[in-house]
Amino acid sequence: MNKLDANNVNVFYGSNKVIKDVSISIKQNTVTAFIGPSGCGKSTFLRLFNRMNDYIDTFKMEGKIEIDGSNIYDKQIRVEELRKQIGMVFQKPNPFPKSIYENVIYGLRIQGIKDKKILDESVEQSLKQAALWDEVKDKLKDSALALSGGQQQRLCIARTLAVQPTVILMDEPASALDPISTAKIEDLIYQLKSKYTIVIVTHNMQQAGRISDKTAFFYMGELVEYDETKTIFTNPKQERTLNYVTGRFG
Amino acid sequence: MPRIKEKVIEVGLASAAVITILTTIGIIWVLLSQTIDFFSDVSIVDFLTDTQWTPLFADKHFGILPLVAGTFLTTFIAILVALPVGLTIAVYLNEYAPKSFRKIIKPLLEILAAVPTVVYGFFALSVITPFLQSIIPGMAGFNALSSGIVMGIMIIPLITSLSEDALFAVPKSLREASYGMGSTRLQTAFKVMVPAASSGIIVSVILGISRAVGETMIVAIAAGQQPRLTMNPLVPIETITTYIVQVSTGDVAHGSLEYKTIFAAGMALFVFTFILNNISYWIKKKFQEKYE
Numbered sequence: 001m002n003k004l005d006a007n008n009v010n011v012f013y014g015s016n017k018v019i020k021d022v023s024i025s026i027k028q029n030t031v032t033a034f035i036g037p038s039g040c041g042k043s044t045f046l047r048l049f050n051r052m053n054d055y056i057d058t059f060k061m062e063g064k065i066e067i068d069g070s071n072i073y074d075k076q077i078r079v080e081e082l083r084k085q086i087g088m089v090f091q092k093p094n095p096f097p098k099s100i101y102e103n104v105i106y107g108l109r110i111q112g113i114k115d116k117k118i119l120d121e122s123v124e125q126s127l128k129q130a131a132l133w134d135e136v137k138d139k140l141k142d143s144a145l146a147l148s149g150g151q152q153q154r155l156c157i158a159r160t161l162a163v164q165p166t167v168i169l170m171d172e173p174a175s176a177l178d179p180i181s182t183a184k185i186e187d188l189i190y191q192l193k194s195k196y197t198i199v200i201v202t203h204n205m206q207q208a209g210r211i212s213d214k215t216a217f218f219y220m221g222e223l224v225e226y227d228e229t230k231t232i233f234t235n236p237k238q239e240r241t242l243n244y245v246t247g248r249f250g
Numbered sequence: 251m252p253r254i255k256e257k258v259i260e261v262g263l264a265s266a267a268v269i270t271i272l273t274t275i276g277i278i279w280v281l282l283s284q285t286i287d288f289f290s291d292v293s294i295v296d297f298l299t300d301t302q303w304t305p306l307f308a309d310k311h312f313g314i315l316p317l318v319a320g321t322f323l324t325t326f327i328a329i330l331v332a333l334p335v336g337l338t339i340a341v342y343l344n345e346y347a348p349k350s351f352r353k354i355i356k357p358l359l360e361i362l363a364a365v366p367t368v369v370y371g372f373f374a375l376s377v378i379t380p381f382l383q384s385i386i387p388g389m390a391g392f393n394a395l396s397s398g399i400v401m402g403i404m405i406i407p408l409i410t411s412l413s414e415d416a417l418f419a420v421p422k423s424l425r426e427a428s429y430g431m432g433s434t435r436l437q438t439a440f441k442v443m444v445p446a447a448s449s450g451i452i453v454s455v456i457l458g459i460s461r462a463v464g465e466t467m468i469v470a471i472a473a474g475q476q477p478r479l480t481m482n483p484l485v486p487i488e489t490i491t492t493y494i495v496q497v498s499t500g501d502v503a504h505g506s507l508e509y510k511t512i513f514a515a516g517m518a519l520f521v522f523t524f525i526l527n528n529i530s531y532w533i534k535k536k537f538q539e540k541y542e
C-alpha cells in the first residue's frame with residue numbers, strides 16, 4: 001500500500017501557479033528524492049505533506065494529499081496530530097536555544113509527557129538513532145547552540161524521531177554542512193529507511209543517487225519524471241530529465 | 251569647496267555631541283555638589299534609615315525610605331499591569347495577527363505613548379479612582395493604586411513595542427521547527443518564541459521600570475503627595491519625583507537645607523535609573539552575542 005499519495009495537485013501563491021497538476025505515490029519504508037532547478041517548487045510540494053504552507057497568507061491548494069489513504073486537508077484533520085506523524089527536518093539546523101536534552105524532548109513535553117523515565121529513555125534512544133549519542137551523552141544539559149552545525153542537524157533529526165513519526169520530510173538537510181557531516185547524515189538516512197518513509201529534497205545529484213530508491217524530477221512546477229533512481233540517472237525517458245541530471249542545464 | 255562644507259558639517263555635528271556631554275556633566279556636577287552640601291548637614295545614615303521624611307515641618311526628619319517606598323509601590327503596580335498586557339499584545343501581534351492588522355495596531359499604540367502624562371494624571375484622578383472606590387470601599391481619593399495602574403497603561407506601548415521587536419528578531423526557523431513537531435500556536439508562542447526572546451523582553455521591563463520610576467505628573471496629580479512608609483496601595487503616598495516637583499514649585503528659599511533636599515532626592519533617583527539602564531544595556535549586549 002502507498003504511504004503517501006498526491007492526486008492532481010495544484011498550488012497557487014496568489015495568482016502565481018507554482019505546482020501544476022502533480023500526482024505521485026510514495027511507498028512505505030522507501031527514500032524518495034525530489035530534484036530540480038531552484039524555484040521549481042520542490043520545497044512547496046514537500047511542505048504540502050505536513051501542511052506547513054498553511055501559514056502563508058496567499059497559499060491556495062487544489063487536489064488531494066493522502067497519508068495511509070486519508071485526505072490530510074480534510075476539515076476533521078487536526079494539523080497538530082498530523083505533524084506528530086509526519087516529522088520535518090529543515091535546510092538550516094534550527095535547534096531551540098535550550099539544552100540538548102530539552103531539544104530532544106520538546107515534542108514530548110508539548111504532548112504533556114512528564115514522566116522522567118520516559119523522557120530519559122526517549123533522549124537516549126533518539127540520540128542513538130540519530131548517531132549523536134556518543135558525542136553528547138556527557139553534556140546533555142549543555143546548550144544545543146554550542147554544537148557544530150553537523151551535530152545540530154543530527155540533533156534536529158533526533159528531535160524529530162523522538163515524536164515517533166512514520167514519515168520524515170527533509171528539505172536539503174545537508175546543504176549547509178561540510179562533507180564529513182553530510183556523509184554522516186546520508187548514512188543516517190540510509191539506516192532510518194527500515195523504520196520510516198523518507199522524502200528528501202536535494203540539489204546534490206550524487207546524494208540523490210546514493211541514498212534514494214526513487215527520484216522525482218520537478219521542472220517549473222511540473223513533475224516531469226518519477227521513477228527508480230537508477231533509471232532517472234542512467235536511462236531517463238524524458239529529454240529534460242537527461243539534460244538536468246547530466247548537468248546540461250539547471 | 252566641498253571639502254570646506256564637509257568640515258563645517260563635521261564641526262557642527264561634533265559640537266552638538268560635545269554640548270550633550272557637557273550638559274550631562276553639568277547636571278551631575280550640580281547634583282553632586284549640592285548633595286555633598288546636603289550631607290554635611292544631615293547624616294547619610296539618617297538619610298538611608300530614618301522612616302520619616304518631613305523636611306518641610308518643624309520636626310524635621312530626612313529619611314528617604316518613605317519616598318523610595320512610594321516610588322517602588324507605584325512602579326511595581328505599573329509593571330504588574332504593563333507586563334502581562336504588553337507581552338500579550340506583543341505575542342498576539344507577532345504570532346497571531348494578520349500583517350494588515352499589525353499595521354493598524356502599531357501606530358495606534360504609538361498614539362497611546364504620545365498622550366501627555368498630565369492627561370493620564372487626570373484620567374487616574376477623575377476616572378480610575380472613582381471607579382475603584384466604587385469597588386473598594388474605604389479607598390482614599392489619592393492613592394498609589396490608581397496612579398500605578400494608569401502608569402502601567404502609559405508603559406504598555408513601550409513594553410509592547412520592545413517585546414515585539416525581540417519576538418520578531420527570533421529566527422523564523424524556530425517557529426517552523428516548533429510547528430513541525432505538532433505544537434499549537436499557543437505552545438509555540440510561550441514555549442519557544444517567548445523564551446527565545448526573553449532577554450529582549452527583560453530589557454523592555456527594565457526600561458519600563460526606569461520610565462515608571464522617573465514618572466512625575468501622574469503621581470503628582472493622583473497619588474497624594476504624602477510621604478509614607480507603606481506598601482498599602484489604597485492610601486496617599488509620595489514618590490521621589492513628586493517630592494522634587496512639590497519643593498521646586500513651592501516657596502522654599504534657595505540655598506536652604508529644605509531646598510537642598512531635592513538634590514539629595516534627585517541623586518537617589520539618578521543612581522536608581524542609572525543602575526537600571528546599565529543592567530538593560532548589559533543584557534542587550536549579551537543577547538546580541540547569542541544570535542550572531
Ligand SMILES: Nc1ncnc2c1ncn2[C@@H]1O[C@H](COP(=O)(O)OP(=O)(O)OP(=O)(O)O)[C@@H](O)[C@H]1O
Binds near residue numbers: 039040058
Ligand atoms: N511564501 C511564498 N510566497 C510567494 N511565492 C513563493 C513563496 N514561497 C515560494 N514561492 C514561489 O514558489 C515557487 C517555488 O518555490 P519553492 O521554494 O518551492 O522552490 P524550490 O524548488 O524549493 O527552490 P530551491 O531549490 O531554491 O529551494 C518559486 O517561484 C517561489 O518564488
Ligand SMILES: [Mg+2]
Binds near residue numbers: 042044
Ligand atoms: Mg527549497
